[in-house]
Structure formats: structure tokens, C-alpha cells
Amino acid sequence: GAGVSQTPSNKVTEKGKYVELRCDPISGHTALYWYRQSLGQGPEFLIYFQGTGAADDSGLPNDRFFAVRPEGSVSTLKIQRTERGDSAVYLCASSLNGDEQFFGPGTRLTVL
């Protein structure tokens, strides 16, 4: 079956704009994770969903970042008033009951 998919693959925006990044997990996976990977760094945890609820959002850097998963499947990461420092690859992963995490290809966000 299909793996985790993320759209768009690339997003270029201007400072101050609002962006939405989408993640489609593997069908049936109850757990969904968002990570951010800056250049030269490993992925950094942002938020974890179990079903529809955010079980841990301790990695979100500030209140400009928000994520939802309204039906327990697709998730959207929302960033308000983007800043140049938000430029990174945003990775999504899903797992079955917290087991092995399967990663998507990522969305490369560039804030000009």
C-alpha cells in the first residue's frame, strides 16, 4: 500500500504569510507525528497525535504553530505569520499504536 504522503513537496512563501502543510498517514495508523528538520540537523519533534487528539504538543516552538487531525487520519500543520527562521523541511510520520514510525517525504518550506 501507499506510504505516508505529504503535500506540497515544496512551498515558498513570504514573511508574514500563513501556510498549511498536509500529511496523509498510512491507512489505519492511529498515531501521527510532525517533525521539523533544519539544514544540517536531525528531525526535531513538534507534535504527536493519537487518534484525533494532540497527545503531546510540547515541541511546537510558539503559538504561531498549530496542528489538527479532525477525523483521526489526515493532519494539517498550520503556521501563522511565517518568519524566515521557519524555513525547514517539515516531516510527518505515522505508526500503528506507537510502534515503528514511517516517515513521509517531507515538505520543504522556504520563507523569503
Place this chain on the structure above:
Amino acid sequence: AQRVTQPEKLLSVFKGAPVELKCNYSYSGSPELFWYVQYSRQRLQLLLRHISRESIKGFTADLNKGETSFHLKKPFAQEEDSAMYYCALGMDSSYKLIFGSGTRLLVRP
């Protein structure tokens, strides 16, 4: 604070040479350790985890709690092993992973 350290940004070896990618962690609880790999133009994927104690693609890693290390080893490197390797620490039933900054392995012919 929880932390994963991979001291080498780049490791270059010749084909057939042994490889050891270093990983040290800091965590006061009971850790779960993983190695993830990212081949060129591919997504991040799990290579191995310490609880399974498997050898994957000839790679092994042993958790040393005394030295807080989880080094990745392979006795004879192959060109197809060239990739980015990330060590990761799992906490709280492994749902949250803390990654190291990664080591690029380059295996020369």
C-alpha cells in the same frame, strides 16, 4: 535534558573497510534506541532498533547503558551503504523521538 550526540558529521571509508558510526545519548529513564537511514532522494526509514537485536544489511548496534552509547557497526562497508544515518532516542513508550544531528557515511570504491 534528553540529548543524542553524533560527533561525526562525515565518515569516509573505502569499500570493504569496517565502519563504526558513533552515537551517545543522555536520558535518565529507560531508553529505546534506534538507527534511521536516509539514502539519496529517499525518505527517512528505520534501519534497526536495540530491542530487536537484529542485524540489518550487515549492520549491528549494541546498547551500552554504562557508556550511554549505541554505536552502529558493519564489518565490511559497501558502496550502497552511503547515506545519512541518524541515531534516535525514544522515550515514553517511544512515541517521541529525539534525533542526533546525523552522520553522512561515504563509502568509496
